[in-house]
Amino acid sequence: MLKTYHASAADLAACRQLLRTGSRSFYAASFLLPQRIRDPAIALYAFCRIADDAIDCAGDEPGAQTRALAELHHRLDSIYDGEPIDEYTDRALADVVRCFGIPKALLEALLEGFEWDAEGRRFEDISGVYDYSARVAGTVGAMMAALMGARSTQLVARACDLGVAMQLTNIARDVGEDARNGRLYLPMSWMREAGIDPEAWLKEPVFNDAIAGVIGRLLRAADTLYVRSDAGIAGLPMGCRAGINAARYLYAEIGRQVERQGLDSISRRAVVPGSRKVQLLAPILGTAVLSPRYVSAPPLDETRFLVDAVVYSAHRSSEEDAEAPAGLGGRVIWVLELFEQLEERERALTN
Numbered sequence: 001m002l003k004t005y006h007a008s009a010a011d012l013a014a015c016r017q018l019l020r021t022g023s024r025s026f027y028a029a030s031f032l033l034p035q036r037i038r039d040p041a042i043a044l045y046a047f048c049r050i051a052d053d054a055i056d057c058a059g060d061e062p063g064a065q066t067r068a069l070a071e072l073h074h075r076l077d078s079i080y081d082g083e084p085i086d087e088y089t090d091r092a093l094a095d096v097v098r099c100f101g102i103p104k105a106l107l108e109a110l111l112e113g114f115e116w117d118a119e120g121r122r123f124e125d126i127s128g129v130y131d132y133s134a135r136v137a138g139t140v141g142a143m144m145a146a147l148m149g150a151r152s153t154q155l156v157a158r159a160c161d162l163g164v165a166m167q168l169t170n171i172a173r174d175v176g177e178d179a180r181n182g183r184l185y186l187p188m189s190w191m192r193e194a195g196i197d198p199e200a201w202l203k204e205p206v207f208n209d210a211i212a213g214v215i216g217r218l219l220r221a222a223d224t225l226y227v228r229s230d231a232g233i234a235g236l237p238m239g240c241r242a243g244i245n246a247a248r249y250l251y252a253e254i255g256r257q258v259e260r261q262g263l264d265s266i267s268r269r270a271v272v273p274g275s276r277k278v279q280l281l282a283p284i285l286g287t288a289v290l291s292p293r294y295v296s297a298p299p300l301d302e303t304r305f306l307v308d309a310v311v312y313s314a315h316r317s318s319e320e321d322a323e324a325p326a327g328l329g330g331r332v333i334w335v336l337e338l339f340e341q342l343e344e345r346e347r348a349l350t351n
Helices: 009-022 024-030 035-056 064-080 088-100 104-119 126-148 153-173 175-180 188-193 198-203 209-234 238-260 274-290 304-319 328-350
Strands: none
Touching (some): 009 035, 035 126, 088 126, 238 274
16 A cells, blocks of 8 residues: 555645536535545545546557547556656545555546547447447446445445446436447447448447337346445445435436337437436435345446455455454435435536
């Protein structure tokens, strides 16, 4: 483990400013976090944000994105060597790595997901889509689990399930928008089974019954993973279940909105009305408290490497008698409060 701190108050202030300009909702919600968690969460966000921006802004010059990725890997190596480069995001992340034992494999996987996006990679089957989703979203679930001190195989696996489910929902919602940007994340084998030539469709993305069937199939895959994530939610202390359960159902509701639009995410983007979110919230919270649903299930094959990274790092830290994070209850409560109150904060900001 690293033995020194690197970030100054000015570094953390710069991370907060990046969050303030980059994600209004998360910035508002960050005020709900305990101080000991707020800054680490913001530091993680800041580095992930600048990494994503570095790839997006690299330009179309041959080799530009490859060079940007190489630089990001160099920065990550320096952070884990305890010698971050002279950037506020890197100094702040070095402290998070030191204090919370975030496995390097998680951030390396996230960068790999950015690389796949830069390549415009497409996926033959659902396993390929899971592989991609594990990197760009499952990693976030695993990092937050590590930050909260939730390092058992079951809890990390369920956090990854929830991240992948949310990414599948994003893909189903954004099919048309992605296609118009030359991107395709649907399983190509599913498209061919529905009678669609993926290359021809991408050149002229139109909505029809065939593509609707593929989108519906993807949403069913997401729903399976949302149900798997319920086991992790039910494994939390009773007082912690409601907020996470609300987040799970409110996000899954995007898929229901796509369905209400006839599975047409080509000509329009599904947006869940605020009134529907409010309508969902009360019964979800009640069910979350009264209905434990803990069922053991193995990690997805595609997220197992993330789960193993977090669990192994926990065992290693314990063996080394390293500085341990606080218990699960203290680590998890902020994210429950965040999800439970995020909608209220967002409405206040827009009024």
